[in-house]
Amino acid sequence: xxxxxxxxxxxxxxxxxxxxxxxxxxxxxxxxxxxxxxxxxxxxxxxxxxxxxxxxxxxxxxxxxxxxxxxxxxxxxxxxxxxxxxxxxxxxxxxxxxxxxxxxxxxxxxxxxxxxxxxxxxxxxxxxxxxxxxxxxxxxxxxxxxxxxxxxxxxxxxxx
Amino acid sequence: xxxxxxxxxxxxxxxxxxxxxxxxxxxxxxxxxxxxxxxxxxxxxxxxxxxxxxxxxxxxxxxxxxxxxxxxxxxxxxxxxxxxxxxxxxxxxxxxxxxxxxxxxxxxxxxxxxxxxxxxxxxxxxxxxxxxxxxxxxxxxxxxxxxxxxxxxxxxxxxxxxxxxxxxxxxxxxxxxxxxxxxxxxxxxxxxxxxxxxxxxxxxxxxxxxxxxxxxxxxxxxxxxxxxxxxxxxxxxxxxxxxxxxxxxxxxxxxxxxxxxxxxxxxxxxxxxxxxxxxxxxxxx
Numbered sequence: 001x002x003x004x005x006x007x008x009x010x011x012x013x014x015x016x017x018x019x020x021x022x023x024x025x026x027x028x029x030x031x032x033x034x035x036x037x038x039x040x041x042x043x044x045x046x047x048x049x050x051x052x053x054x055x056x057x058x059x060x061x062x063x064x065x066x067x068x069x070x071x072x073x074x075x076x077x078x079x080x081x082x083x084x085x086x087x088x089x090x091x092x093x094x095x096x097x098x099x100x101x102x103x104x105x106x107x108x109x110x111x112x113x114x115x116x117x118x119x120x121x122x123x124x125x126x127x128x129x130x131x132x133x134x135x136x137x138x139x140x141x142x143x144x145x146x147x148x149x150x151x152x153x154x155x156x157x158x159x160x
Numbered sequence: 161x162x163x164x165x166x167x168x169x170x171x172x173x174x175x176x177x178x179x180x181x182x183x184x185x186x187x188x189x190x191x192x193x194x195x196x197x198x199x200x201x202x203x204x205x206x207x208x209x210x211x212x213x214x215x216x217x218x219x220x221x222x223x224x225x226x227x228x229x230x231x232x233x234x235x236x237x238x239x240x241x242x243x244x245x246x247x248x249x250x251x252x253x254x255x256x257x258x259x260x261x262x263x264x265x266x267x268x269x270x271x272x273x274x275x276x277x278x279x280x281x282x283x284x285x286x287x288x289x290x291x292x293x294x295x296x297x298x299x300x301x302x303x304x305x306x307x308x309x310x311x312x313x314x315x316x317x318x319x320x321x322x323x324x325x326x327x328x329x330x331x332x333x334x335x336x337x338x339x340x341x342x343x344x345x346x347x348x349x350x351x352x353x354x355x356x357x358x359x360x361x362x363x364x365x366x367x368x369x370x371x372x373x374x375x376x377x378x379x380x381x382x383x384x385x386x387x388x389x390x391x392x393x394x395x396x397x398x399x400x401x402x403x404x405x406x407x408x409x410x411x412x413x414x415x416x417x418x419x420x421x422x423x424x425x426x427x428x429x430x431x432x433x434x435x436x437x438x439x440x441x442x443x444x445x
Contacts, residue, residue: 056374063374076375080368111367113357123354123413130408138356 022144025118025137033106034094039116039144044152052146052153059115059142059150069157081112086159096154100147115142115150191219191439194233197328199437206434208335211366212380217436218388218444221370221379226391229443238320238389238441241313241396245321248314254305263302267325275319275326275438279427281339288342288427291319292398292418310417316396320387323440331384331438333430346428349421355412361429364406381406383426384433385442396441399426 020041028035038044052059053067054074062070066077067084087096099106101116118137126134142150191199201217209215219227233239249267252259264270275291282289289297295318296307308315335343353360364373365381372378387396400417403425407414415421 060374076372078373079371080373080378111359111363113359121354121356121358121412122352125355125408125410125412125414127411128408130404130412130414132413133356141356 025116025140028101028116030098030102030105034092034098035101036094038148039097039101040148042145042148044145044148044150046149046152046156048146049149049151049153052142052150058146061150064112067157084154084157086157088155088158089160091154093151093155097147097151100142100150100154113141116140116144116147189220189224189227191217191227191230193231193327199328199439200330201436203435206431209432211362212432215382215433215436216369216380217433217439217442218379218382218385219439219442221377222444226443226445229389230439236389236441236443237394238387238396238443241317241389242320242324242441245314245317248318249321254299254303256302256304258303260298263298267321271322271325273326273329275323275440276329276331277333279333279339279342279423279430281334281337283338288339288423290399290423290426291322293423295319295322311398311401313395316387316398319398320396320441323387323438326438327440328437330435331430331433333427333434335427335431339427342424343427343431345421346424346426349425350428353410354407355410357410357412359410361406361425380432381429382433382436383429384436385439385444387440388442388444391443391445399429403429 020038022041023037023039028039050070053061054070056063061067061084062074062077064078064080065082065084066079067074069085071077091099095106099112102114103110103112104114118140121133121138124133124136124138125131191201193199199217199219201220202214205212205215219230229235229237246267249260252262260267260270278294279288279290281287282294285297287293292308292310292315295315299305300307308318333339350361353363361381364378369378369380383399383402386399386402388402389395390397398417400422403422404414404417415425
């Protein structure tokens with residue numbers, strides 16, 4: 001009995017260690033807009049990040065940004081933000097993490113939404129229902145792992 | 161920036177995707193309805209606007225196909241609803257046994273020029289009124305009939321009938337005097353960044369008009385064409401329904417059609433179109 005408990009506990013502890021602690025949205029530290037640590041404590045999965053970037057119900061980054069690499073399989077790229085080709089040449093991983101988590105820390109007043117932020121909104125809604133939000137803080141637009149996945153994908157966008 | 165030999169190719173591929181998405185409109189097309197009513201779809205911005213020089217009707221941003229619907233009333237699906245409203249106009253309703261026609265005559269006479277100046281300050285009521293508010297005032301107090309819901313078919317159709325009587329006239333809502341306070345409130349709403357996406361009307365319709373947001377070609381969000389027949393939902397849509405949809409899309413708690421906030425916003429947005437022609441009912445996607 002005792003032994004079993006111990007084993008489970010140590011399993012959890014080691015899983016926790018391997019993955020690292022998730023950083024909650026309110027605890028993210030920005031340095032000149034950049035975020036050094038992985039938000040989920042784990043590495044990102046670029047393939048899933050590509051999905052988050054291109055899918056309407058997820059990051060939907062292509063609503064504002066064009067990405068040439070996706071031109072064939074993802075229709076309708078927007079032009080509100082810069083073309084993301086070669087972003088990994090322009091920004092470091094930590095800077096990209098900061099831009100995705102809260103672009104307002106890099107670009108003052110930018111139109112780009114903050115994807116890992118949960119409070120400080122005017123008339124926050126319950127997703128796209130038009131009704132009042134059910135909680136404060138809100139769930140962030142992307143989970144810590146989704147942000148990491150997106151950053152991993154952005155890191156593949158190199159031109160040089 | 162470094163030169164990249166791949167660039168031109170990339171740009172072409174992208175251009176293709178975009179062109180397929182929007183069937184680009186002829187931005188210099190002119191709108192003359194029924195070969196007769198000349199519509200001003202571009203003109204100098206009114207003085208109160210600080211960041212835009214030229215105002216443009218939403219029509220100029222739409223695809224050739226969508227634009228064509230509005231050039232002839234036989235092709236404009238919104239006109240069916242105008243006909244429906246004409247019937248209601250002529251029919252008595254309410255305890256007083258009156259129809260709109262009994263007091264206002266034919267809409268061509270009674271309602272000429274009305275749309276162009278609404279929302280408008282009403283001295284007796286001490287408030288800025290939209291067309292909907294004025295119509296319901298007549299229904300309740302002069303006809304002794306039930307008020308129509310803001311977004312009901314009867315109401316939206318009636319505003320379309322009234323709008324038709326001003327087509328081609330320049331929008332010219334008053335923003336000074338007693339309307340100034342409501343106007344200022346509307347302006348504040350226009351520049352407030354609502355919802356979890358933290359976007360204001362201005363972020364999309366002032367900073368980014370003419371840009372694509374996903375498949376949508378962003379216009380200036382003008383309301384000179386309201387009510388609009390949307391191909392998307394195949395009915396006439398009120399100004400406030402459109403406002404509601406746009407605020408909802410910022411993941412915000414919206415205001416309700418007919419709320420004081422939307423009345424103020426309507427006055428402000430209408431004033432950004434002062435000088436464009438009344439177009440309603442227009443056709444949009």
